[in-house]
Amino acid sequence: MTSPTSTTSALDGASIDGGLYGDITDFARHTHWLNGPVFAYTSYGVALFAVFMLVGWWIARRKEAPVMAAALAAPVAMVLAYGVNDAVKSVFTEPRPCRALPHDFLIEKCPPLDDYAFPSNHTTVVAAAAVALFFVDRRLGAVATMAALVMGASRVYVGAHYPHDVLVAFVVGGVVAFVVSWSARRYAAPLVTRLRGGALKPLLA
Template sequence: MAGLEESGSNPDVGLLYDINGLTRDTPHWLDRALAFVGEYGLLLALVLLVVWCWWGQRKRGTLDDAASSVAAVVWAPLAAGIAVLVNVPIRGFVERPRPFRDHSGIDVLVEGKNDFSFVSDHATLAMAIGAGLFVAHRKFGFVGLGLAAVEGFCRVFMGVHYPTDVIGGFALGTAVALLLSPLAMALLTPLAKAIGRSRHVGWLVWDRRAAPVSAAAVSESPASSPSEAAADPDERDLAA
């Protein structure tokens, strides 16, 4: 292939051709499916994963636990948004063209990519969400990190990014999600607690139905309250 000759000893370009070259050995329908997954599907899956994690974290036993857990989940998409904003000046400074503009023989599976290549927004978003979820919940975090890795592969497979674009996105997303996490939790946790105390929107943070019933609450229930029993003389007469 002529494109391989252009890669020279550059491992970044060589790996680009190796991964993108897989499109020649896969059916056309699979290429189309992976293009859709890489462009939209995996990001949608990560959003649904965040929603799933949030729904479960609401069911913590106490408001304090639920508020801190929900705050950590909310931080994941917020971190992704911040990471993409940070990427805007990086792209403008580096000004790296898309790989198909500088190298021949690249199979491009998605159209309309005319902006700069480094770093990958999709990889940044995916890894920021994955790393943020890892802070909130280990199991959901591992799934998120796995989806982010697949996203990175798809971006190179689609011919719209170099491998180093993806690695840069992974590094940026991880750095924002982890380094800003303490500050984010300090700000989001009190806000989550305030929302959790609300009668109208408190369910967004805490599912009160999942809170355990304490022994003290049981002993003071209407059926066993001594004061209420004494207030009902008819029942005492019937028992006699």
């Protein structure tokens, strides 16, 4: 029986858009002045979305209960999106491009063999945050979306992922966040209303 992690059953990412990946990493090779800032953002930029969610919570304190429900659901959406994405990774077991294309330029260290590429975890969680924040405030959601797009681009630039890893990650994160946020606004708002009348009022209103 073939192992689920064998190369015969794994997704061959290089055959999908390995050429485009190579073009992007070649661009990174010739823009050394940009390597440091992009590496810093791709490594620590997820923390920026925690700040966005705090801003969303602060905005929601002045709005109706469904908005606060969506703000409280944003971190839940991120966690669930990560879980779904990790499950997808375990099914497709796509090797990282640094292993399939070892001679391409690489900024981020090549991860262990069992750390698969498809889809991108970083991109999934920030995409989930961005979509969730649209349910709180459109302007905040737009800013978060721009930051998420930069994160996705950075994952290819540093050599960690193929472009399709990032594109599918946007879909996974976005769909999970939409379902969670829509459900929170529809079904959790009455609970927020009740809590606003109790000891948690300073946090929720």
